[in-house]
Amino acid sequence: MTDQSAIPPLRVGLTAPRVPPPNILVIFGATGDLTRRKLVPALFDLFCENRLPAQFCVVGFARREQSDDAFRADLRASVQQFARAKPDSASDRWEKFAQMICYHQAEFDSADGYARLAQRLNELDAARGTQGNRLFYLATAPEYYALIAERLGAANLAELGGAWERLIVEKPFGSDLTSACELNRQLRAVFDEAQIYRIDHYLGKETVQNIFAFRFANTILEPLWNRNYVDHAQITAAETVGVENRGGYYDGAGALRDMVQSHLLQLVALTAMEAPVSFDATAVHDEKVKVLRAICPLCDHDVDDVVARGQYAAGQGMIAYRDEPRVAKDSNTETYVVLKLVIENWRWAGVPFYLRTGKRLPKRATQIRIQFKPVPHPLFSRDVVSGIEPNVIALRIQPDEGIYWEFAAKRPGQAIQLSNVRMDFGYATSFGAAPGEAYETLLLDAMRGDSTLFNRNDAVEVAWSLVTPILERWAQLPPPEFPNYAAGAWGPVAADRMIARDGRVWQAP
Numbered sequence: 042m043t044d045q046s047a048i049p050p051l052r053v054g055l056t057a058p059r060v061p062p063p064n065i066l067v068i069f070g071a072t073g074d075l076t077r078r079k080l081v082p083a084l085f086d087l088f089c090e091n092r093l094p095a096q097f098c099v100v101g102f103a104r105r106e107q108s109d110d111a112f113r114a115d116l117r118a119s120v121q122q123f124a125r126a127k128p129d130s131a132s133d134r135w136e137k138f139a140q141m142i143c144y145h146q147a148e149f150d151s152a153d154g155y156a157r158l159a160q161r162l163n164e165l166d167a168a169r170g171t172q173g174n175r176l177f178y179l180a181t182a183p184e185y186y187a188l189i190a191e192r193l194g195a196a197n198l199a200e201l202g203g204a205w206e207r208l209i210v211e212k213p214f215g216s217d218l219t220s221a222c223e224l225n226r227q228l229r230a231v232f233d234e235a236q237i238y239r240i241d242h243y244l245g246k247e248t249v250q251n252i253f254a255f256r257f258a259n260t261i262l263e264p265l266w267n268r269n270y271v272d273h274a275q276i277t278a279a280e281t282v283g284v285e286n287r288g289g290y291y292d293g294a295g296a297l298r299d300m301v302q303s304h305l306l307q308l309v310a311l312t313a314m315e316a317p318v319s320f321d322a323t324a325v326h327d328e329k330v331k332v333l334r335a336i337c338p339l340c341d342h343d344v345d346d347v348v349a350r351g352q353y354a355a356g357q358g359m360i361a362y363r364d365e366p367r368v369a370k371d372s373n374t375e376t377y378v379v380l381k382l383v384i385e386n387w388r389w390a391g392v393p394f395y396l397r398t399g400k401r402l403p404k405r406a407t408q409i410r411i412q413f414k415p416v417p418h419p420l421f422s423r424d425v426v427s428g429i430e431p432n433v434i435a436l437r438i439q440p441d442e443g444i445y446w447e448f449a450a451k452r453p454g455q456a457i458q459l460s461n462v463r464m465d466f467g468y469a470t471s472f473g474a475a476p477g478e479a480y481e482t483l484l485l486d487a488m489r490g491d492s493t494l495f496n497r498n499d500a501v502e503v504a505w506s507l508v509t510p511i512l513e514r515w516a517q518l519p520p521p522e523f524p525n526y527a528a529g530a531w532g533p534v535a536a537d538r539m540i541a542r543d544g545r546v547w548q549a550p
């Protein structure tokens with residue numbers, strides 16, 4: 042029996058979530074980075090924690106010729122590197138997991154490849170008891186998404202029979218509003234909306250899900266969470282990494298598409314949305330879309346007042362963006378972007394949301410910082426309150442996951458002197474463990490048929506409708522003066538200037 046006293050108090054009584062029904066997961070793009078770095082390590086961790094169904098298997102679909110054994114050996118090396126659990130020789134857990142994996146070689150456009158796939162899936166159903174349930178995961182380059190969906194349809198693999206078929210679509214979902222709408226149309230010509238699971242892995246992060254709990258399971262916040270008390274919000278997603286080995290994709294995308302259209306706007310939506318009537322997919326999606334629609338279109342402003350961009354130069358021993366592999370030497374792609382959003386509804390009118398994200402910044406930190414207004418009447422003399430900042434609630438999305446509240450307190454002693462102090466909640470200390478991997482949650486949710494943490498078609502389109510006017514405006518401007526910040530620095534001066542124009546400053550996350 043477990044020694045209950047050894048368990049951190051807040052973990053006592055936690056129940057394991059329901060194991061999903063039997064199914065086969067088919068990963069398109071099975072030899073790619075996402076499969077190796079995220080998907081298969083997440084599956085192995087789930088397997089080691091008994092959270093996968095016993096009747097389950099993974100079919101890797103890709104163009105390269107190789108045997109099942111060669112595919113498994115390659116995945117073993119990635120699991121060794123990226124999973125929490127390791128395929129150690131002391132146990133046979135890797136061998137058991139590897140038996141669930143097989144490889145299917147075919148071109149993405151080959152009708153014969155899908156016919157063979159259909160046959161193989163039927164054989165696996167018979168041999169493994171997976172009951173005809175299929176989860177198709179598009180982890181290829183995005184230009185293949187529509188083609189694969191169409192071929193799945195043509196091979197009768199998308200039809201709702203007695204079992205279920207679902208399609209997970211990785212980001213990027215389109216590259217602007219027109220292409221996103223077109224992709225939605227193409228996918229929905231084959232799959233029902235209810236079968237389509239558009240991933241934004243930020244939604245699978247424990248701390249992002251906790252925004253729902255923090256806001257809607259506590260009464261004391263609601264009276265404060267609005268324009269009467271909040272001065273502004275700062276949302277930062279800072280990365281220390283550069284483009285790593287993704288220059289080929291990133292140079293055609295840039296920070297606005299890569300981070301803002303997806304992850305940052307999702308953080309805005311969860312921070313600013315109204316309470317849904319229930320925690321089910323439709324109710325949550327409705328509220329998210331409603332608040333995203335309330336964001337004042339950026340084209341209504343002079344774009345240069347509300348958006349600025351940057352690209353990193355060499356610095357602190359790191360190379361410049363333009364010297365990264367598979368990046369054009371004269372690239373004008375932004376690796377940093379800052380913007381100011383205004384949400385035009387009763388709750389938020391007049392409260393700016395400042396967003397910034399960049400690569401090669403001094404620190405890896407994603408944080409939502411709600412900055413409250415100063416007290417209405419200063420009770421204490423100026424020297425007593427000097428250095429005292431108004432209240433802050435900061436949600437540390439990652440790392441050091443947690444939430445703190447900053448407030449003023451009297452310092453010990455005869456004289457009245459105030460200091461800012463913090464009440465701090467940390468996942469690791471309260472729950473005795475760091476939050477799990479986003480992909481584990483999202484894979485299990487898709488297997489269970491819960492799309493709450495995925496994006497509905499209208500959410501993706503409204504996010505693109507906010508970002509596309511900026512892309513169009515940038516395309517008309519003369520080339521920016523890039524590079525404009527050194528690797529290892531906090532972005533271009535334009536980012537500080539933008540917020541300073543409103544009499545505010547960025548706070549370090």
Ligand code: BG6
Binds near residue numbers: 212280299300407
């Ligand atoms: C991805 C982007 O969606 O998110 C990457 O394409 C970025 O460029 C990554 O590095 C950040 O994710 P995380 O989970 O490391 O914050």
